[in-house]
Amino acid sequence: MAQQIEHTHLLLRGLNLHxxxxxxxxxGTVVFLHGFPEIWYxxxxxxxxxxxxxxxxIAPDSRGYGLSxxxxEDVEATWEDLVADVLAILDALSIHKVFLVGKDYGAMPAYDFALRHPDRTRGVMCMGIPFSPGPFNFDTMPEGFYILRWREPDRAEADFGRHDVRRVVRTIYILFSRSDVPIAEEGQEIMDLADLSTPLPPWFTEEDLDAYAALYEKSGFRYPLQIPYRSLHRMTKHVDPKFQVPVFxxxxxxxxCFKFPGFExxxxxxxxxxxxxxxxxxxIPEGSHFVQEQFPDQINDLLLGFLKDHP
Incomplete structure (x- = not known):
């Protein structure tokens, strides 16, 4: 499978994006936008x-992730940059119009791109995150809620720094594949919610974990924590948004995430x-946060059906 997928870098907006x-x-062309702790893989x-x-x-590693x-450090992370990166990729590759597929925080630039550039968008399919015209508010969640913890400067870095990169990615995949929201108790950190005796999800192999860990060895977690967690309050605010393209x-x-305030x-x-x-x-009744990896055949059928319905 890896041999079929080609890898390139484009120098766009001052960064080499993978x-x-x-x-x-x-x-046509389909552009895939990943979430956290994901990469193109x-x-x-x-x-x-x-x-x-x-x-x-086409699946880029988002700026600051993987091989991008x-x-x-003194450049503020913005959601507008993610939308501008997609536009720059299309222009560099001379692609006029695309389908966008976004997952987790990758859904946000997918939605925003479709709203800002309907003439460049054939349709948008997103998983896990519904559209919101403004920033999400998680202030009603308990103090130990992982997003509240990770938006604190240096807290996640200290938590993650107790372990190697592979252990960090492993723990996050375990926690995020569950149906319960990751919330630490007093005296706990998020990485304490699973240990090496906790099994990986059955659809996620050790080889898959190796692929993620290898890319996070390069990127680390400093920037990935900026987008999304430390910039959620700066999400794009849309006034009377109306999608002109199909949304799935x-x-x-x-x-x-279905249990987040207001999502359901x-x-x-x-x-x-x-x-x-x-x-x-x-x-998807049994679908987890990683539904595209958990049930790839089902998601592939839904995606291909969406593409064919909008030729």
């Missing part, structure tokens, strides 16, 4: 599926329809 690519663009199953169906698949360059939302019902209500109440008139929502 792109994984496969496919010939007979029917999280999309390996979907990339090969869309390539086999006649599409070109780190911005300077996929949510695992065992995804712990936003999806089941029809609120998202006010922003996206051409909206489709599909629930």
């Amino acid at each position: 792109l994984a690519q496969v496919g010939k663009d007979e029917l 999280t999309w390996r199953h979907q990339m090969l599926a869309v390539a086999a169906a006649g599409y070109r698949a 360059d780190q911005p300077a 939302m996929v949510m695992g019902e065992k995804d712990y 209500a936003a999806m089941r109440s029809g609120v998202m329809n006010t922003f996206a008139p051409n909206l489709k929502i599909t629930y």
Whole structure:
């Protein structure tokens, strides 16, 4: 599988961004945007599926992640940069219009790109995070909630620094694949919520863990903690947003994010329809936060169906 996917770097907006690519663009291009603690590799199953169906698949490592360059430490991390990076990739590769697929925090620039650049977007499919016209508010969550912990300067660095990179990625994958929100008790840190005796999810192999750990050995966690956790309050605010392109939302019902304040209500109440008139929502009953890796065949079928429905 790894031999089929090509890897390149593009110097864009002052950074060398790493792109994984496969496919010939007979029917169009699909750009995949990952979340945390992911990198391009999280999309390996979907990339090969869309390539086999006649599409070109492009999965960048987000700036500061994996094999992409780190911005300077004194440069403020912004969500607008992620949208601008996608536009720069399309312009550099002379691609006019794409489907966007986003997962976790990668859903946010996917939604934003579709709103800002409908003329460059054929459709957007997102997993795990519903659209919000403004920043999420997690202040009602307990103090030990992982996002509240990780948005504190240096706290996650100290927590993670007790372990090697492989152990950190392993622990996060274990915690984030559960249906319960990761919340530490008093006197605990987030890394204390699992240990080496805790098994990996059955769909996530030691080889997969090696692939993630190798790339985080390069990037570390300093910048990935800036986007998303320490910049959530600076999420783009949209005034009366209206999607002009099809939007497809996929949510695992065992995804712990489903328990975030307002998330389930936003999806089941029809609120998202006010922003996206051409909206489709599909629930995966046993789907976790990593549904695209957990149930790749099911997600591939949903994705290919979405692409074919909007030629």
